[in-house]
Structure formats: structure tokens, C-alpha cells
Amino acid sequence: MNHPPQLLGMTTSTLAWLILFAALILSAAILYRRYQSRRILVQRVAELEALATAGRSIVGAELDLEALSKLIAIESGLVIDNSTFQVGIFDGSFYKILYWTIEGDQQPVPQSFDLSENSGVVGWIREHHQPLLVYDFQKEMATLPARPRYISSYPPRSAIFVPMISGEAVIGIIAAQSKEPDRFNEDDLRRLTILANQAAAAIANAQLYEQASQRAAHLELVVKIAQEVNAINELDDIFNQVVYLVRKTFGFHPVSIFGLRAATREAEIKASTLPALLEARIQIPEGVGIIGTAVSQAGIIIANNTHDDPRFIQTMGRVSHPDIMNTRAEIALPLIVDDQLLGILDVQSPQPGAFGPTEKTVLEALAAAAAAAIHKTEQFTRQQEQAWG
Structure with a gap:
């Protein structure tokens, strides 16, 4: 069948235009894909440069754990949202937060939390050496590998938790959180994981340096305090010197020593860096408050958040003093010699x-030195009384 020449020309022309149009669309698609690939490549290069810069800053940082943790948070802010952020390390059963912000507000640090009873998400990450990305806590709560331990009254909606691993151990965690759901994604997890790997090496080195420095400094302090206390032959002077040296050396306040009344097993104030307690002649029954609990158990009692510990007594005896009202942590250590409870160092x-564990260990050593000095002085006093008798 023959087509008219005009129709054949139109068909050929239309086909040519269609081929040209298709070629233009294909070329545009190829150019757009190349543009997208180049844009992604430029973004990835910029991201890697930022991560490399952050890594160099972290690895070359000073060997101070708190300063290093702050630097990790600052550098993390270059690649993810770090308005709610924390850097924490593990110390035995304790999780110690060294850097902490909530919605950009700095929180007091360091803060230690005992994970022995409820380790939550942090404990799960420590045990399994795995990161955790939560898009929405409300939707995923039932399927999470562990229930989070909320410290805030306004819990987050999304979060990233990344372990810092040194050798075979998880030494700490870096966490970013947000009140918005779906605030973080796999790219954020990847970026934070890269930073966490670099941070782990720096944290491990800083820990080794700090542990060695603290061990030497604490040993020197304990020996010095023990020597000073043992050189005293008057009980009242021993009591006063112990509380004074603990405050001067570690900055804790108030620091008090309680003796034990044999007949009633009440803890009776003997010395304190807070004169109001001495003036009130405080006596605490066995089993009452943190001090009384230490008496009844003849063991160390620690309250690292007194606002949530029902054993804490804000009005010690009849004394309601700002220094006691402001107390947020308390440790009561028994003074024991030959299984005999002599008193309490509070x-x-x-x-x-x-x-934390370090403070507990050092104060326990000081309590032992104080107990030995008290026992020695009491024996010396009894021998003098017998000689005069």
C-alpha cells in the first residue's frame, strides 16, 4: 500500500522529532544522575574531611578525660545534631557521664550511676558491643532490646547509642538524643560510629594516664593523712584532723565523724566541718538515715542521688542547714578495727x-587509717587510766 508523499514526510519528520526528544530526555537523565553522583561525592568528601579533622583533634587532645569528652561532643556536632548529647565511661558497675547536655543546656558532671540492678540500654550496649539506632521510642518501645533508664522527666523520641570499644572491652558510650521522632538515620549512625572508634583510643589512653596519676596521688595522700593522724594522741584532735584533711584534700563538705554509743548503738557526732552539727550534738539512731544504716549494716552506704534516696535526712537531727539541704551525694564509711565498729566517717x-569506685576506694583507705588511729589512741588512754588507777 502506497502512502501519499506528504503523509510519508510528516511521519518521517515526527519520528525524527520523537527520536530527538527521547535523546534529549536520556541525555538530561544521564546529566542529572551525574550531577547527583557528583553532589553525593562532594558531600561524602566533605563529610570525610570533617570526620578526619575531628579524628585528628580527638586523637591529639590532652590527656584529661573531661576536657577530651567535651572535645568529642564539639567535634560530633560538626556531623550530627548534638544538642542533647552525652559521653560516658564505665567504671566497674558504674556508668560515669563526663559530658552531658540536654537541649543545649550543660548538665553538672561528672555524674555516676550504678548499673548493677537496672543497666537499661547502656548496659545492653556494653554487653553486646553493638550500637543502637532508635527512630521513635514510642513506636519501638516494645521491640527494643532493653528498656531505657530515663533520667529526664521529658524522655527523648529518637536516639543513637554507640559503644566506644578498646580491645575487647566497651569502655564507654557516645549518645545523641532528640525530642523529635526520626531525627537520626543510618548516615548519622555511621558518622558517629567513625568518631566513636577514634574517640575510644583517645579515651583509653587518657584513662591509663589518669589512673596512674590518681593511684600515685591517692597513695601519697593516704600515707600523708595516716602519718599526720597517727602522730596525734588526743581523740578529739584525731577527729578534727580527719574531717579537716578530707575536706582540704578532696573538697567534700560537710565531712563528719560519729562515734558509737555502746549502750544504744546511736551514732554520736564527734567532729564536723559544719560547726552547726557539733553545736546541736547530733545523735542518730541505728538504722535511721544513711549514717544509721551504715551502723546497722557495718558496711559502706552510698547515695549518689540523695533526692531519690529515702534514707537521706535533709534535717540531720534538728539541724536544717543550707550545706546539708544542698547535699546531692553522701557516703557513710564504718570505722572498724578487729571486727569492732568504732564509728562512722560521713x-x-x-x-x-x-x-564512684575511685572515691569509694580512697575514702575507704582513709577510714581504715582513721579507725586504726582512733583504736590506738583509745588503747593508749585506757593504759594511762589503768596506770594511774
Whole structure:
């Protein structure tokens, strides 16, 4: 069948235009894909440069854990939202937060939390060496591998938790949170994981340096305090010197020593850096408050958040003093020699989480030195009385 020449020309022309149009669309698609690939490549290069810069800053940072943690948070802010952010390390069963912001507001640090009873998400990450990305806590709560331990009254909606791993151990965690759901994605997780790997090496080195420095400094202090206390032969002078040296050396306040009344097993104030307690002649029954609990158990009692600990007594005896009202952490240490309870060394701090494993170990050594000096002086006094008798 023959087509008229005009129709054949129109068909050929239309086909040519269609081919040209298709070619233009294909070229545009190829150019757009190249543009997208180049844009992604430029973004990735910029991201890697930012991560490399952050990594160099972190690795080359000073060997101070709190300063290093702050630097980690600042550098993380270059690649993810760090308005609610924390850097924490593990110390035995304690999780110690060294840097913490909530919605950009700095929180007091360091703060220690005991994970022995409820370790939450942090404990799960420590145990499984795995990061956790939560798009929306409200939707995912039932499927999370562990229930979070909320410290805030306004819990987050989304979060990233990344372990800092050194060798075979998880030494700490970096976490970013948001009140918005779906605030973080896999790219944020990848970026924070890269930073966490670099941060882990720096944190591990800083920990080794700090542990060695603290061990030497604490040993020197304990020996010095023990020597000073043992050189005293009057009980009242021993009591006063112990509380004075603890406050002077570690900055804790109030620091008090309580003797034990044999007949009633009441803890009776003997010395304190807070004169109002001495003036009130405080006596605490066995089993009452943190001090009384230390008496009944003859063991160390720690309250790292006194606002949530029902054993804490804000009005010690009849004394309601700002220094006691402001107490956020308290540790009561028994003074024991040859299984005999002589009294209690009570140390308080306005800083929540003040008494971690390191502080506990040092104060326990000081309590042992004080107990030995008290026992020696009591024996010396009895021998003098017998000689005069």
C-alpha cells in the first residue's frame, strides 16, 4: 500500500522529532544522575574531611578525660545534631557521664550511676558491643532490646547509642538524643560510629594516664593523712584532723565523724566541718538515715542521688542547714578495727554522682587509717587510766 508523499514526510519528520526528544530526555537523565553522583561525592568528601579533622583533634587532645569528652561532643556536632548529647565511661558497675547536655543546656558532671540492678540500654550496649539506632521510642518501645533508664522527666523520641570499644572491652558510650521522632538515620549512625572508634583510643589512653596519676596521688595522700593522724594522741584532735584533711584534700563538705554509743548503738557526732552539727550534738539512731544504716549494716552506704534516696535526712537531727539541704551525694564509711565498729566517717557533696569506685576506694583507705588511729589512741588512754588507777 502506497502512502501519499506528504503523509510519508510528516511521519518521517515526527519520528525524527520523537527520536530527538527521547535523546534529549536520556541525555538530561544521564546529566542529572551525574550531577547527583557528583553532589553525593562532594558531600561524602566533605563529610570525610570533617570526620578526619575531628579524628585528628580527638586523637591529639590532652590527656584529661573531661576536657577530651567535651572535645568529642564539639567535634560530633560538626556531623550530627548534638544538642542533647552525652559521653560516658564505665567504671566497674558504674556508668560515669563526663559530658552531658540536654537541649543545649550543660548538665553538672561528672555524674555516676550504678548499673548493677537496672543497666537499661547502656548496659545492653556494653554487653553486646553493638550500637543502637532508635527512630521513635514510642513506636519501638516494645521491640527494643532493653528498656531505657530515663533520667529526664521529658524522655527523648529518637536516639543513637554507640559503644566506644578498646580491645575487647566497651569502655564507654557516645549518645545523641532528640525530642523529635526520626531525627537520626543510618548516615548519622555511621558518622558517629567513625568518631566513636577514634574517640575510644583517645579515651583509653587518657584513662591509663589518669589512673596512674590518681593511684600515685591517692597513695601519697593516704600515707600523708595516716602519718599526720597517727602522730596525734588526743581523740578529739584525731577527729578534727580527719574531717579537716578530707575536706582540704578532696573538697567534700560537710565531712563528719560519729562515734558509737555502746549502750544504744546511736551514732554520736564527734567532729564536723559544719560547726552547726557539733553545736546541736547530733545523735542518730541505728538504722535511721544513711549514717544509721551504715551502723546497722557495718558496711559502706552510698547515695549518689540523695533526692531519690529515702534514707537521706535533709534535717540531720534538728539541724536544717543550707550545706546539708544542698547535699546531692553522701557516703557513710564504718570505722572498724578487729571486727569492732568504732564509728562512722560521713562525707557529703553538692555534686550528684560524686562517689564512684575511685572515691569509694580512697575514702575507704582513709577510714581504715582513721579507725586504726582512733583504736590506738583509745588503747593508749585506757593504759594511762589503768596506770594511774
